[in-house]
Amino acid sequence: MVANxxxxxxxxxxxxxxxxxHLDVETRDFDLDAEPVxxxxxxxxxxxxxxxYQRGCMRQPDNATWAPPFTPGQPLMxxxxxxxxxxxxxxxxxxxxxxxxxxxxxxxxxxxxxIPTVRKLQNPLNLDLVLFTGALGTSGLSAWASFYDIxxxxxxxxxxxxxxxxxxxxxxxxxxxxxxxxxIGSVGSDxxxxxxxxxxxxxxxxxxxxxxxxxxxxxxxPEGLDIYYDNVGGETLEVAISHMKDFGRIxxxxxxxxxxxxxxxxxDPACVVSCGMVSQYNxxxxxxxxxxxxxxxxxxxxxxxxxxxxxxQFVGPYVGDFFAKMSLWLKEGKIKTKESVTVGxxxxxTSYLGMFKRENFGKAVLKVxxxxx
Amino acid sequence: MVANxxxxxxxxxxxxxxxxxHLDVETRDFDLDAEPVxxxxxxxxxxxxxxxYQRGCMRQPDNATWAPPFTPGQPLMxxxxxxxxxxxxxxxxxxxxxxxxxxxxxxxxxxxxxIPTVRKLQNPLNLDLVLFTGALGTSGLSAWASFYDIxxxxxxxxxxxxxxxxxxxxxxxxxxxxxxxxxIGSVGSDxxxxxxxxxxxxxxxxxxxxxxxxxxxxxxxPEGLDIYYDNVGGETLEVAISHMKDFGRIxxxxxxxxxxxxxxxxxDPACVVSCGMVSQYNxxxxxxxxxxxxxxxxxxxxxxxxxxxxxxQFVGPYVGDFFAKMSLWLKEGKIKTKESVTVGxxxxxTSYLGMFKRENFGKAVLKVxxxxx
Numbered sequence: 001m002v003a004n005x006x007x008x009x010x011x012x013x014x015x016x017x018x019x020x021x022h023l024d025v026e027t028r029d030f031d032l033d034a035e036p037v038x039x040x041x042x043x044x045x046x047x048x049x050x051x052x053y054q055r056g057c058m059r060q061p062d063n064a065t066w067a068p069p070f071t072p073g074q075p076l077m078x079x080x081x082x083x084x085x086x087x088x089x090x091x092x093x094x095x096x097x098x099x100x101x102x103x104x105x106x107x108x109x110x111x112x113x114x115i116p117t118v119r120k121l122q123n124p125l126n127l128d129l130v131l132f133t134g135a136l137g138t139s140g141l142s143a144w145a146s147f148y149d150i151x152x153x154x155x156x157x158x159x160x161x162x163x164x165x166x167x168x169x170x171x172x173x174x175x176x177x178x179x180x181x182x183x184i185g186s187v188g189s190d191x192x193x194x195x196x197x198x199x200x201x202x203x204x205x206x207x208x209x210x211x212x213x214x215x216x217x218x219x220x221x222p223e224g225l226d227i228y229y230d231n232v233g234g235e236t237l238e239v240a241i242s243h244m245k246d247f248g249r250i251x252x253x254x255x256x257x258x259x260x261x262x263x264x265x266x267x268d269p270a271c272v273v274s275c276g277m278v279s280q281y282n283x284x285x286x287x288x289x290x291x292x293x294x295x296x297x298x299x300x301x302x303x304x305x306x307x308x309x310x311x312x313q314f315v316g317p318y319v320g321d322f323f324a325k326m327s328l329w330l331k332e333g334k335i336k337t338k339e340s341v342t343v344g345x346x347x348x349x350t351s352y353l354g355m356f357k358r359e360n361f362g363k364a365v366l367k368v369x370x371x372x373x
Numbered sequence: 374m375v376a377n378x379x380x381x382x383x384x385x386x387x388x389x390x391x392x393x394x395h396l397d398v399e400t401r402d403f404d405l406d407a408e409p410v411x412x413x414x415x416x417x418x419x420x421x422x423x424x425x426y427q428r429g430c431m432r433q434p435d436n437a438t439w440a441p442p443f444t445p446g447q448p449l450m451x452x453x454x455x456x457x458x459x460x461x462x463x464x465x466x467x468x469x470x471x472x473x474x475x476x477x478x479x480x481x482x483x484x485x486x487x488i489p490t491v492r493k494l495q496n497p498l499n500l501d502l503v504l505f506t507g508a509l510g511t512s513g514l515s516a517w518a519s520f521y522d523i524x525x526x527x528x529x530x531x532x533x534x535x536x537x538x539x540x541x542x543x544x545x546x547x548x549x550x551x552x553x554x555x556x557i558g559s560v561g562s563d564x565x566x567x568x569x570x571x572x573x574x575x576x577x578x579x580x581x582x583x584x585x586x587x588x589x590x591x592x593x594x595p596e597g598l599d600i601y602y603d604n605v606g607g608e609t610l611e612v613a614i615s616h617m618k619d620f621g622r623i624x625x626x627x628x629x630x631x632x633x634x635x636x637x638x639x640x641d642p643a644c645v646v647s648c649g650m651v652s653q654y655n656x657x658x659x660x661x662x663x664x665x666x667x668x669x670x671x672x673x674x675x676x677x678x679x680x681x682x683x684x685x686q687f688v689g690p691y692v693g694d695f696f697a698k699m700s701l702w703l704k705e706g707k708i709k710t711k712e713s714v715t716v717g718x719x720x721x722x723t724s725y726l727g728m729f730k731r732e733n734f735g736k737a738v739l740k741v742x743x744x745x746x
Contacts, residue, residue: 064672065619066619233667233668233671237667246438246439247684252667252670252671289663290662290663290664290665291664291665291667292662292663292664294606294610294664297625297677297679298439298625298626298679298680299437299679300679301678301679301680301681301684302678302679303676303677303678303679304670304676304677305674305675305676305677306669306670306671306672306674306676307674311674
């Protein structure tokens with residue numbers, strides 16, 4: 001038996017989650033010698049990805065298909081980079097590095113139901129493993145698949161990305177630069193603005209806390225938008241629709257952070273605290289932002305599409321190409337990333353909640369163990 | 374010289390168009406003996422289609438691509454079935470029946486710019502020519518192309534169609550029945566409700582003036598919607614989004630009648646009179662209806678697409694198949710239609726405006742001349 005510390009989901013929060021009440025780091029016994037049941041794996045987790053969508057999983061059970069709710073008494077679930085300790089599956093062997101949807105804990109038994117999420121981690125270019133929680137993980141694949149499949153980008157087009165310094169937005173913007181698009185991003189601080197324009201090479205950007213979206217788009221994209229990559233919804237979506245060219249395309253990948261924090265204000269942490277709700281539809285209608293220009297979807301013949309990376313159209317066709325090209329571009333520095341790494345499972349709650357307070361700048365990652373430990 | 378009476382656009386209306394001020398039937402000289410300039414045709418118009426979108430053309434000039442604004446002093450433009458009198462174009466000969474975008478008048482010179490809209494009318498099944506203004510014209514092709522291309526229907530799915538007795542809605546519903554879908558329609562009168570359920574064979578329908586959309590969809594489509602064919606926008610769109618299944622598809626073909634009549638009320642003619650505006654975007658924001666559940670587009674991974682029939686993706690691939698199958702289905706009575714035919718160019722304004730007052734039941738058509746006259 002070893003001690004297995006994990007970030008346990010305890011209770012559905014109504015507003016901002018409270019450590020000790022809605023989630024907490026707890027220690028449980030774990031039998032490292034037990035043989036996993038047929039069709040399952042035992043893994044040691046090295047890096048755990050925290051992503052805003054996980055707030056959406058802290059909900060009552062329902063039939064929604066986009067991301068299953070967490071189970072009270074069990075660890076939060078999410079993407080992780082792990083080492084196989086024991087395997088009953090021919091494809092995986094002790095010592096293999098894998099990526100999958102595992103618990104936010106030190107050791108996990110991966111049941112048969114989650115085995116389809118597991119893939120062997122291929123790292124021929126010897127990249128930092130932390131990249132497999134972001135640019136080479138779910139956020140990177142989300143960005144890649146939807147940018148190409150929904151955006152259908154063409155050289156010379158203009159793309160606008162909201163939450164542009166976030167895990168998905170920053171990759172989309174850099175892919176768009178590689179494909180020869182003009183890239184405009186909105187962010188919530190001057191530091192993030194410098195990051196996307198100076199470090200990532202976006203053509204332009206603005207801090208939405210200092211300049212309204214309408215004015216900024218008129219100033220930065222007078223030619224109109226071919227693609228809007230929507231990470232926030234609400235008023236920004238409305239303004240973007242007004243700025244779309246005919247036949248423009250809008251991909252909706254709404255950071256769940258925003259769902260729980262509508263109506264959006266310019267003061268994000270306070271917003272989460274005061275407006276955190278189980279879901280947007282549970283918000284009373286007067287609090288929801290109403291998009292008033294849906295008529296333009298018709299007049300401009302726009303296409304708006306919601307997606308998540310596990311949707312059937314993305315699963316097959318993109319993965320191989322994504323890994324090969326993204327790995328190379330990361331190695332060459334053509335794609336840059338920023339991670340906010342917290343060390344130690346004991347700091348799991350702080351790291352997770354910090355993401356919602358926007359204390360992090362960059363992809364939130366919890367480092368649980370070194371590969372060689 | 375002959376007298377050429379036509380329905381002339383005189384001035385952009387702010388509200389409901391007034392005869393004598395914004396439009397009027399006027400008589401002009403027309404030289405039947407003049408040779409048309411190279412690249413043009415002279416035609417005698419037989420049947421003129423009036424469609425709600427034409428209200429949207431009574432606007433100030435702009436760069437919008439969906440349908441060009443009318444020119445003051447010139448006749449209203451729209452779909453017509455006509456006979457070629459003189460031709461400078463190899464494909465067309467005197468006596469040919471053609472369909473195209475012509476003036477709402479007795480005789481038209483078709484300039485080179487409009488020649489791409491002209492096609493020879495093929496009628497091997499000897500169908501009533503009036504069908505070529507509707508089911509075999511723009512509304513039929515709009516319904517056909519978008520139902521298959523945007524809706525991507527599959528047998529056993531459930532489709533909801535708003536304005537279901539209208540020129541496009543009634544065709545979509547019958548196509549959906551042929552393809553094995555469950556079809557639910559909303560209409561604005563009990564007479565129209567009987568029409569779609571008893572005459573056209575829709576599975577169910579409701580009168581939105583007597584039952585709210587939310588309750589009706591819960592009652593009639595508890596299984597949820599796979600496709601929503603949106604002819605009205607506004608609150609109905611919002612409720613439909615809430616009733617969509619995951620991966621559902623929404624085609625937006627919004628009757629321009631509604632654009633000029635937002636916010637939608639249950640009293641349509643009064644609404645047109647009191648709320649008629651140059652366009653929805655010119656409505657002050659508080660009057661526009663705000664769609665508050667756009668988040669569901671993401672959560673359910675919906676696709677929403679606006680379209681008009683002249684869009685590039687529709688022009689080529691559908692036309693041949695459309696004419697062949699639709700002609701046969703009309704001949705066999707598998708697809709039924711309802712037209713509201715007004716006789717005589719002198720009644721053009723009454724017929725046109727009656728459409729907006731919803732005095733018509735069925736596709737508005739003006740009969741200007743008989744084929745044999």
